[in-house]
Amino acid sequence: MSIVVVGSVALDSVKTPFGEVQEVLGGSATYFSVSASFFTDVKLVAVVGEDFPETHIKLLESRSIDLSGLQKRPGKTFRWKGKYGYDLNEAITLDTKLNVFENFTPVIPDSYRNAEYVFLANIDPDLQSKVLKSVEKPKLIALDTMNFWIEGKPNELKKAMANIDILIINDGETREFAKEPNIVRAAQKILKYGPKMIIVKRGEYGAMMFSDNSVFATPAYPLHTINDPTGAGDTFAGGFMGYIASIDRFDEPAIRQGIIFGSVMASFAVEDFSLNRLMRLEKDEIRKRFKEFKKLSHFDDFHETFGI
Amino acid sequence: MSIVVVGSVALDSVKTPFGEVQEVLGGSATYFSVSASFFTDVKLVAVVGEDFPETHIKLLESRSIDLSGLQKRPGKTFRWKGKYGYDLNEAITLDTKLNVFENFTPVIPDSYRNAEYVFLANIDPDLQSKVLKSVEKPKLIALDTMNFWIEGKPNELKKAMANIDILIINDGETREFAKEPNIVRAAQKILKYGPKMIIVKRGEYGAMMFSDNSVFATPAYPLHTINDPTGAGDTFAGGFMGYIASIDRFDEPAIRQGIIFGSVMASFAVEDFSLNRLMRLEKDEIRKRFKEFKKLSHFDDFHETFGI
Numbered sequence: 001m002s003i004v005v006v007g008s009v010a011l012d013s014v015k016t017p018f019g020e021v022q023e024v025l026g027g028s029a030t031y032f033s034v035s036a037s038f039f040t041d042v043k044l045v046a047v048v049g050e051d052f053p054e055t056h057i058k059l060l061e062s063r064s065i066d067l068s069g070l071q072k073r074p075g076k077t078f079r080w081k082g083k084y085g086y087d088l089n090e091a092i093t094l095d096t097k098l099n100v101f102e103n104f105t106p107v108i109p110d111s112y113r114n115a116e117y118v119f120l121a122n123i124d125p126d127l128q129s130k131v132l133k134s135v136e137k138p139k140l141i142a143l144d145t146m147n148f149w150i151e152g153k154p155n156e157l158k159k160a161m162a163n164i165d166i167l168i169i170n171d172g173e174t175r176e177f178a179k180e181p182n183i184v185r186a187a188q189k190i191l192k193y194g195p196k197m198i199i200v201k202r203g204e205y206g207a208m209m210f211s212d213n214s215v216f217a218t219p220a221y222p223l224h225t226i227n228d229p230t231g232a233g234d235t236f237a238g239g240f241m242g243y244i245a246s247i248d249r250f251d252e253p254a255i256r257q258g259i260i261f262g263s264v265m266a267s268f269a270v271e272d273f274s275l276n277r278l279m280r281l282e283k284d285e286i287r288k289r290f291k292e293f294k295k296l297s298h299f300d301d302f303h304e305t306f307g308i
Numbered sequence: 309m310s311i312v313v314v315g316s317v318a319l320d321s322v323k324t325p326f327g328e329v330q331e332v333l334g335g336s337a338t339y340f341s342v343s344a345s346f347f348t349d350v351k352l353v354a355v356v357g358e359d360f361p362e363t364h365i366k367l368l369e370s371r372s373i374d375l376s377g378l379q380k381r382p383g384k385t386f387r388w389k390g391k392y393g394y395d396l397n398e399a400i401t402l403d404t405k406l407n408v409f410e411n412f413t414p415v416i417p418d419s420y421r422n423a424e425y426v427f428l429a430n431i432d433p434d435l436q437s438k439v440l441k442s443v444e445k446p447k448l449i450a451l452d453t454m455n456f457w458i459e460g461k462p463n464e465l466k467k468a469m470a471n472i473d474i475l476i477i478n479d480g481e482t483r484e485f486a487k488e489p490n491i492v493r494a495a496q497k498i499l500k501y502g503p504k505m506i507i508v509k510r511g512e513y514g515a516m517m518f519s520d521n522s523v524f525a526t527p528a529y530p531l532h533t534i535n536d537p538t539g540a541g542d543t544f545a546g547g548f549m550g551y552i553a554s555i556d557r558f559d560e561p562a563i564r565q566g567i568i569f570g571s572v573m574a575s576f577a578v579e580d581f582s583l584n585r586l587m588r589l590e591k592d593e594i595r596k597r598f599k600e601f602k603k604l605s606h607f608d609d610f611h612e613t614f615g616i
Contacts, residue, residue, distance in 0.1 A: 017489075039615050086489035181325075181394035183512070184532045204491070205513035206527055215604050217527035219514055224492045246615035256607035290610055296523050298606055299564035302598055307348050307554035 001139075001245040002041035002066075005032045006106045006131050007121025007234070008078055009046040009056075009070070014273065015083040018227045024274035025056045026080065028121035028144070031231035034278050035238025035265045036119075037063040038286060040246040043112045045069035045131070049077040049100045059279065068109040073100040088229045088270075089203040108134040117245040119237060120164070122146045125156040132163055140250055142166040142241060143195075144233065150177045162194035165250075168237050171202045183208070184215075199240070199259065201233050207259055216256050221267035221293060228273040232266040235278065239265030257290075264289045309447075309553040310349035310374075313340045314414045314439050315429025315542070316386055317354040317364075317378070322581065323391040326535045332582035333364045334388065336429035336452070339539035342586050343546025343573045344427075345371040346594060348554040350546075351420045353377035353439070357385040357408045367587065376417040381408040396537045396578075397511040416442040425553040427545060428472070430454045433464040440471050448558055450474040450549060451503075452541065458485045470502035473558075476545050479510045491516070492523075507548070507567065509541050515567055524564050529575035529601060536581040540574040543586070547573030565598075572597045 007029030013022045029046045036042045043066040050072065060067060078101035081094040106127055113136050120128040120143040128143060141164045149157050150173060157177075161167060167190065171183065178186035187198045187210035197211040202220070209216040240262035244250050250258075264286055271277045320334030337354045344350045351374040358380065368375060386409035389402040414435055421444050428436040428451040436451060449472045457465050458481060465485075469475060475498065479491065486494035495506045495518035505519040510528070517524040548570035552558050558566075572594055579585045 088489075181396075182532065182534065184530045202513065205510065206525075208527070208530065215530055216607070217514075217530060217604055218607075219516070219525035219527055222492045222516065222523055222525060224490065226490065243610070243614055247611045247613060249611075253608045254611075257610045260607055261610070287610075294607070294609065296525055299524070299526075299568055299602070300561045301602065302551070302565050302569070302595075303555045303557075303562075305555060306551055 001116040001248045002043055003036055003117040003119060003241055003245050004043045004045060004069075004108070004112050004115040004135065005029050005036070005119045005121060006045040006128075007032060007123060008101055009048050009052070010078040010080050010101075012230060012274065013079070013081040014228055014230050016088065016228050017084070017086055019273060021273045023079070025059065026231060026274060027078065028234040030060070030275065031234035031269065032119060032121055032238040032241075033060065033065045034063050034275055035235040035269070036242030036245070037065055038265070038281070038283060039239070039242030039261070042066065042242075043069060043115060045106045045108060045112070047071040047073055047100050047104045049073060049075045052077045059275070068111055069107065071107065075100045082230070084229060088226055091230070106131050116140070116248070117241055118142070119241050120144065120160075121234060121237070122149070125149050125153050125160040128160040129156070129163070132160075140165050140244065142168055142237065144168045144237060145173070147173050147176060158193050164195050166197045166199060167195040168199045168201065168233075168240070170233060171200055171205075174198070174200050184210070197255070201236055203229070203232070207236070207263060209255060209259055214252060216259065218259060218263060219297060221263055221289065222296070223267055223270065226270045229270045230274075232270050235269040236262035236266040239263070260290055260293050261286070264293060309424040309556045310351055311344055311425040311427060311549055311553050312351045312353060312377075312416070312420050312423040312443065313337050313344070313427045313429060314353040314436075315340060315431060316409055317356050317360070318386040318388050318409075320538060320582065321387070321389040322536055322538050324396065324536050325392070325394055327581060329581045331387070333367065334538060334582060335386065336542040338368070338583065339542035339577065340427060340429055340546040340549075341368065341373045342371050342583050343543040343577070344550030344553070345373055346573070346589070346591060347547070347550030347569070350374065350550075351377060351423060353414045353416060353420070355379040355381055355408050355412045357381060357383045360385045367583070374420075376419055377415065379415065383408045390538070392537060396534055399538070414439050424448070424556070425549055426450070427549050428452065428468075429542060429545070430457070433457050433461050433468040436468040437464070437471070440468075448473050448552065450476055450545065452476045452545060453481070455481050455484055466501050472503050474505045474507060475503040476507045476509065476541075476548070478541060479508055479513075482506070482508050492518070505563070509544055511537070511540070515544070515571060517563060517567055522560060524567065526567060526571060527605060529571055529597065530604070531575055531579065534578045537578045538582075540578050543577040544570035544574040547571070568598055568601050569594070572601060
């Protein structure tokens with residue numbers, strides 16, 4: 001099954017304690033698409049400026065990503081500049097130049113309209129709602145957002161959220177959106193806004209899933225080398241949705257497996273800057289790390305003889 | 309098998325966003341002992357002052373904890389006063405009065421000397437080393453410490469660490485001790501100081517275990533109600549060591565089960581202030597939460613048909 005993703009394609013300049021890159025390929029839709037492309041067909045909706053390098057187009061095409069929905073507009077491509085300290089969980093934004101992204105109006109090509117899976121990456125919640133009107137009955141819709149919209153357009157966000165299946169959101173944003181410090185209570189509160197399920201991304205601490213009748217929690221894959229956490233959340237979403245769409249199932253076991261694949265893909269992405277690690281990733285490495293994930297997090301039932 | 313624990317018995321005054329208590333029973337050896345007592349025999353070594361309430365002695369006796377090693381000294385009992393904000397992961401110490409604990413010299417009663425399991429709770433590393441000379445060949449020794457000793461007596465701590473099996477330490481302290489922000493590298497560095505295994509406590513984010521040839525990671529039990537995190541780490545250690553000692557096994561599967569029991573016990577402890585929740589805990593609740601832990605963190609292998 002194919003996935004439509006709507007989000008940003010950007011040129012990122014990033015500095016971490018382990019290196020620095022200038023104007024490299026980035027953006028939520030980019031990370032999502034490349035990650036999901038290891039699992040299924042991806043149809044991208046985004047905008048770039050006239051300065052967007054042809055090599056980046058070729059890179060996306062090399063992953064068989066459908067670019068019919070990638071608009072090229074007069075002006076410059078969206079640029080983001082940020083840095084990380086040793087606490088790699090939090091990015092510090094140094095500069096944001098929206099450029100052509102400022103007036104982005106997603107246009108869904110006719111060939112995308114019957115896609116079964118839709119991912120609304122972090123954009124204006126009004127645009128997220130608009131996109132949902134342009135697609136015909138997808139089986140599953142997931143949405144990501146950020147503190148900027150939680151603070152600036154909370155009502156529009158709640159409106160968008162009433163029409164989706166899965167909210168994918170990070171730890172701090174979950175607490176902020178619900179105005180509730182306890183993550184379990186925060187998730188339960190947000191579930192009342194409409195989504196059937198919430199997946200909470202916790203960076204190096206893993207991920208959690210909450211629905212009305214179940215909870216799932218996983219640690220992150222313990223990494224010896226993390227060079228750049230940029231795009232980890234969208235790469236996670238790409239692995240998650242990619243797997244779900246590829247097997248066309250979203251029952252509880254499939255959701256859990258999807259969360260592990262999301263974690264696996266994110267763990268690869270952060271090993272290098274930009275899309276570098278994902279672009280040299282082999283399918284067998286993905287399968288292998290999933291199995292390692294199971295090995296490092298599973299445990300046997302207790303010995304019945306224990307003294308309680 | 310029985311466990312000797314050496315640590316503090318204290319009177320705590322604690323304020324959290326959810327309530328406040330004055331001069332309630334606390335201390336590392338207390339939390340550890342009560343937690344471990346659900347699994348096996350516990351022999352406590354600590355000191356209290358003349359003002360230590362008889363009701364607290366009775367409480368510890370009601371859990372069948374051996375108090376032969378509990379000294380009563382002229383003066384007042386150790387007091388700790390602290391508070392927590394909404395981020396319950398970090399305590400703010402408001403006041404510490406060591407009182408009789410200032411000149412604490414652990415004396416190991418003869419009846420304790422052949423204990424098979426030893427837990428050195430967070431005390432002066434010189435005292436930790438001294439205790440190890442008073443016990444006859446235990447099968448397994450675990451040690452906890454804190455930033456105060458990491459900063460003040462790093463060499464003495466490394467010396468104590470050369471003679472133990474398991475270091476149980478929190479997340480931030482692991483990074484601080486190793487002077488390394490990446491938790492995997494930090495743990496690998498500390499393993500070189502001597503311990504065969506490191507268990508990293510991460511509060512609401514769970515726990516990890518590192519040894520030379522394996523890694524285990526678990527999330528924490530997702531709690532709807534957390535009233536007071538005081539003692540969670542020692543309660544964790546008590547559940548872990550208690551289980552290990554009760555089945556008298558510390559192979560990899562047993563260690564993993566022990567970490568889950570530690571997490572289970574800590575999850576109960578934080579639901580109420582002081583030892584309140586542990587004192588009304590039933591053995592069946594422990595077994596039940598262990599099984600829930602498995603249900604919330606395990607996942608099936610992926611569908612081989614997925615599109616990679």
